[in-house]
Amino acid sequence: MILDEVITGFRLGLGGAHGRFGLMPDLVTVGKAMGGGFAISAVGGRAEFMAHIESGAVSHLGTLNGNAAATSAALATLRELGKDGGSVYIRMEGIADRLVQGILGLLEKRGIPGLVNQAGPVFHLMFTAEKRVEDFDAFNRRDAAKYGRFAELLLEEGVLIRPSGLWYVSAVHGEDEVLATLASVDLALARL
Amino acid sequence: MGIVTPQGVLDVSEAGRALGYREGQLPSSVMGAIEGGEASVAALRELTGRARLHSGRSAWLRDESALNVLPCVARPSKILCVGLNYRKHAETLRGPRRLERLRHGGGHAGAAAGARAYGPREGRAVPWAFSRLLRRDLHFFSFRRYEASGDGPVRFRSSRNRRQSENSLKDVLLLPWNDAEALERVLRERKDEIAAVITEPIMCNNGCIRPKPGYLERMREWT
Numbered sequence: 001m002i003l004d005e006v007i008t009g010f011r012l013g014l015g016g017a018h019g020r021f022g023l024m025p026d027l028v029t030v031g032k033a034m035g036g037g038f039a040i041s042a043v044g045g046r047a048e049f050m051a052h053i054e055s056g057a058v059s060h061l062g063t064l065n066g067n068a069a070a071t072s073a074a075l076a077t078l079r080e081l082g083k084d085g086g087s088v089y090i091r092m093e094g095i096a097d098r099l100v101q102g103i104l105g106l107l108e109k110r111g112i113p114g115l116v117n118q119a120g121p122v123f124h125l126m127f128t129a130e131k132r133v134e135d136f137d138a139f140n141r142r143d144a145a146k147y148g149r150f151a152e153l154l155l156e157e158g159v160l161i162r163p164s165g166l167w168y169v170s171a172v173h174g175e176d177e178v179l180a181t182l183a184s185v186d187l188a189l190a191r192l
Numbered sequence: 193m194g195i196v197t198p199q200g201v202l203d204v205s206e207a208g209r210a211l212g213y214r215e216g217q218l219p220s221s222v223m224g225a226i227e228g229g230e231a232s233v234a235a236l237r238e239l240t241g242r243a244r245l246h247s248g249r250s251a252w253l254r255d256e257s258a259l260n261v262l263p264c265v266a267r268p269s270k271i272l273c274v275g276l277n278y279r280k281h282a283e284t285l286r287g288p289r290r291l292e293r294l295r296h297g298g299g300h301a302g303a304a305a306g307a308r309a310y311g312p313r314e315g316r317a318v319p320w321a322f323s324r325l326l327r328r329d330l331h332f333f334s335f336r337r338y339e340a341s342g343d344g345p346v347r348f349r350s351s352r353n354r355r356q357s358e359n360s361l362k363d364v365l366l367l368p369w370n371d372a373e374a375l376e377r378v379l380r381e382r383k384d385e386i387a388a389v390i391t392e393p394i395m396c397n398n399g400c401i402r403p404k405p406g407y408l409e410r411m412r413e414w415t
Contacts, residue, residue: 002389003393004390004391004392004393005392007394008394008396017394021408023393023408023412024412117401119394122400124399135370136395136399166396
C-alpha cells in the first residue's frame with residue numbers, strides 16, 4: 001500500500017493523513033509543505049523496503065536528489081513544525097476553522113448555496129446546491145464558473161485564492177488575516 | 193532523381209535517354225515515381241539492372257558525396273514516421289513480405305518505410321532521396337507505434353493517450369476511488385500481477401473528499 005501524501009504530507013500534521021487516520025502504509029510520498037516554499041519531495045517507508053535503496057538493489061536516481069539548499073530548507077521547516085509537539089498544527093487548524101465558519105456564515109447571509117469540505121488546515125469551498133459532496137460525481141455538480149468569477153472578484157478585493165476552490169492555511173496566517181479575508185469575501189460575495 | 197547502386201548514384205534521366213527510353217516511360221521525379229505506382233517501380237528496377245553495369249555507365253553514374261540532396265516530396269500533405277531507429281522494429285520491417293505490404297499501402301509512410309528498408313542495396317531500385325530523407329530529416333515519434341501481425345497489413349496507430357505509451361497504460365489499472373468492492377474484486381482476480389496499490393489518502397484537489405469509513409483500512413488489510 002503506497003499513499004501519495006504529496007499534498008497532505010506535513011499539512012494535516014507531522015504524520016500526514018496516515019498519521020491522522022492511524023494507518024501504516026508500506027511507502028509514502030511527500031513534498032510541497034515539507035520544503036516551506038523550496039522545491040523538494042521525498043519517499044519514505046518500512047525499513048525492509050527502504051533497505052533495497054540503501055543496498056542499491058533498487059536505484060533511486062535523480063538530478064536534484066539530496067540537493068543541499070532544498071534539504072536544508074526542509075530540515076529547518078520540519079524543526080519549526082515539530083516544535084512543542086507540533087502545536088502549530090492545532091493553531092493552523094483553529095485558523096482554518098475560523099475562516100470556514102466565517103465564510104459559511106457569509107454564504108448564508110447572502111443566500112448563496114455552497115459548502116466546504118475540510119481536512120485540518122486544508123479546505124475546499126464550492127458553490128453547489130448539494131447538501132454533501134462525498135464523491136467525484138457530486139463534486140462535478142458544483143458551479144465552477146461561478147467560483148472562478150468569485151476568485152476574480154476576491155482578487156479585486158485584495159485576496160488571491162486558487163480559482164479551483166482549494167484553500168491552505170499556513171503557519172504564518174493568524175487572526176488578522178482571517179478578519180481581513182472575511183471582510184474581502186463579504187464584499188466579493190455581494191458583487192457576485 | 194537518382195537511384196543508389198553499389199557503383200554510384202544512377203542519374204535516371206541521363207541513363208534513360210542514353211538507353212533509348214521514350215518520354216513518359218520513366219518517372220522524372222520522386223513524386224512521379226510514387227504516382228506511377230508499381231509500373232514506375234518496375235521500370236526503374238529494369239533501368240537500374242541495365243544501366244549500372246553497362247559499359248557506358250560512367251556517363252550516368254555519379255559520386256554520391258558530390259551530390260546535393262533536394263526535398264524529394266515537393267508538397268507533402270502529411271509525414272508519418274516509423275520507428276526504424278529501434279532494432280526490433282527495423283528487423284520486423286525488413287522481412288520481404290511485410291515490405292511488399294508496406295509498398296502496397298501506398299501512403300507516404302509506406303513509401304518511406306519501403307524506401308528505407310529496401311535500402312541502397314544491390315539490385316533494389318529505390319528513389320534514393322527517400323532514404324536520405326528518412327535518415328536526415330524525419331523525427332521519430334516515440335509514442336506512435338506500428339502493429340505487425342501475421343498475414344495482416346502493417347498498421348500505424350497512435351496511443352490512446354498521446355502523452356503515454358501503450359505499455360505504461362497496460363501496466364496501470366485504474367479503479368474508482370472509495371469503491372472498496374471494486375478494489376477487492378480486482379485484488380482477488382489479478383493478485384498475481386499487482387505489485388502495489390497507490391492512492392491519495394484524501395482527494396484534496398477534487399473537493400477535499402475524504403475516504404469512506406473503512407475504505408483505507410480495508411485496503412491496508414488486503415494489501
